[in-house]
Amino acid sequence: xxxxxxxxxxxxxxxxxxxxxxxxxxxxxxxxxxxxxxxxxxxxxxxxxxxxxxxxxxxxxxxxxxxxxxxxxxxxxxxxxxxxxxxxxxxxxxxxxxxxxxxxxxxxxxxxxxxxxxxxxxxxxxxxxxxxxxxxxxxxxxxxxxxxxxxxxxxxxxxxxxxxxxxxxxxxxxxxxxxxxxxxxxxxxxxxxxxxxxxxxxxxxxxxxxxxxxxxxxxxxxxxx
Amino acid sequence: xxxxxxxxxxxxxxxxxxxxxxxxxxxxxxxxxxxxxxxxxxxxxxxxxxxxxxxxxxxxxxxxxxxxxxxxxxxxxxxxxxxxxxxxxxxxxxxxxxxxxxxxxxxxxxxxxxxxxxxxxxxxxxxxxxxxxxxxxxxxxxxxxxxxxxxxxxxxxxxxxxxxxxxxxxxxxxxxxxxxxxxxxxxxxxxxxxxxxxxxxxxxxxxxxxxxxxxxxxxxxxxxx
Numbered sequence: 001x002x003x004x005x006x007x008x009x010x011x012x013x014x015x016x017x018x019x020x021x022x023x024x025x026x027x028x029x030x031x032x033x034x035x036x037x038x039x040x041x042x043x044x045x046x047x048x049x050x051x052x053x054x055x056x057x058x059x060x061x062x063x064x065x066x067x068x069x070x071x072x073x074x075x076x077x078x079x080x081x082x083x084x085x086x087x088x089x090x091x092x093x094x095x096x097x098x099x100x101x102x103x104x105x106x107x108x109x110x111x112x113x114x115x116x117x118x119x120x121x122x123x124x125x126x127x128x129x130x131x132x133x134x135x136x137x138x139x140x141x142x143x144x145x146x147x148x149x150x151x152x153x154x155x156x157x158x159x160x161x162x163x164x165x166x167x168x169x170x171x172x173x174x175x176x177x178x179x180x181x182x183x184x185x186x187x188x189x190x191x192x193x194x195x196x197x198x199x200x201x202x203x204x205x206x207x208x209x210x211x212x213x214x215x216x217x218x219x220x221x222x223x224x225x
Numbered sequence: 226x227x228x229x230x231x232x233x234x235x236x237x238x239x240x241x242x243x244x245x246x247x248x249x250x251x252x253x254x255x256x257x258x259x260x261x262x263x264x265x266x267x268x269x270x271x272x273x274x275x276x277x278x279x280x281x282x283x284x285x286x287x288x289x290x291x292x293x294x295x296x297x298x299x300x301x302x303x304x305x306x307x308x309x310x311x312x313x314x315x316x317x318x319x320x321x322x323x324x325x326x327x328x329x330x331x332x333x334x335x336x337x338x339x340x341x342x343x344x345x346x347x348x349x350x351x352x353x354x355x356x357x358x359x360x361x362x363x364x365x366x367x368x369x370x371x372x373x374x375x376x377x378x379x380x381x382x383x384x385x386x387x388x389x390x391x392x393x394x395x396x397x398x399x400x401x402x403x404x405x406x407x408x409x410x411x412x413x414x415x416x417x418x419x420x421x422x423x424x425x426x427x428x429x430x431x432x433x434x435x436x437x438x439x440x441x442x443x444x445x446x447x448x449x450x
Contacts (some may be wrong), residue, residue, distance in 0.1 A: 007323050028226060041266045041267045041268055041349070041370025041372075042266040042351050042376055042380060043266055043369070043371065043373050043376060043380065053262075055253055069379050070352065070379040070380060070381065070382075071378065071379060071380075071381045072375070072379050072380055074375050074379065075379075092382040094320065094382070096350075096352035096353050123311070123352065124265050124266070124351065124380075125304075125350055125351070125352050125353075125377070126349065126350070126351070127295065127319075127321035127348065127350050128321050128350075128352070130355065144268070144371065146265060146268065146369065146371035146372075146394070146397065147266075147268025150266050150297070150299050151267055151268060153296065153299055154267065154294050154295060154296060154299065154300075155267060155295060155296075155349075156295065156296045157295075158318070169371070170373065171400075172397070175396075175397055175400055176397075186400060
């Protein structure tokens, strides 16, 4: 028996992705499902961080995870084994990003009935995913300490778009020339209003605060009209 | 006075990028300029590694570097300050990759007269750059230890395409769950013939061997008809 289901996404033929994304956001609002679009570089530790976060949130919320990749199911298998949630693997057919129609397909396969929050792990890429609205209620990005504090200077759009930035692999800080204050300044140059939370999924440092931030965001979303 | 020149690239209007890339490769062969297309994730340490490599090669060859980014000139400034070579910054106008026409524009601005080898640091992205032939004589990718040994499973095309993979940030091996042998197996699943060289630009580990590999490749290219 396969450990997780893998869904091959159809490429979108819709001309107006923005309108489709808005429609999906309205549907999610009606169903009270909070969809989080998680973007980052390959290897920033998205999956490990999600597992740590989901296991904290699962005490209070019913959680779903969609792992999008070009190939392989290593991430979804890891999530299914280690996190207390529903998980599916989405294959993008070589595509470098997800759009709203692909996200909708994924949600249909995952099944959102009874779920409070769904995390979509987008393709590891700082450029293209930022250009396509997935219909998510929250766009976030993860920047790992090992990548360097200058990434917001080089990939402006993703930092402009994201309301939340998690600085991950905080435990690796002694081994890399990464200045957290400089990084925060670089992020704020792109978006003065973004929330920035430094975390380590390995040591658990900052993870309770991050989970609390998400719990508030989910509750606010579910209570607002 | 600006430290480095920044060139805004025009988006390509050519229908047949593959034919244009082949034409550029023939021109480079005639001029005996060995063009290397360096691809990787954001934050894999491309620039630091290039500086370390260029300073080793500069004793024997005349080297040029083109730094491609969506925004900022941090990489070209770093190269100009620390490496013994000609350097320019290319801005892609938001584009997630370079094609042959954009590469040709960059080479024209850099000026290739008298150069033996040019390194093109492509946009940090494992997906789109692999889909577009730049006209380079060698495609290579860098995988840093902090990204994880599973990247070749998730980003198949770039590993299929690259004849050389440098495993970088080898000094960080004690701090990350990265298995070099497993990584080599994962790379070889995508391309059984690729050369794999583990290096650390920080400690210099493996860098002389890598420089030697490049010196041979450059000489072979310049001597062959």
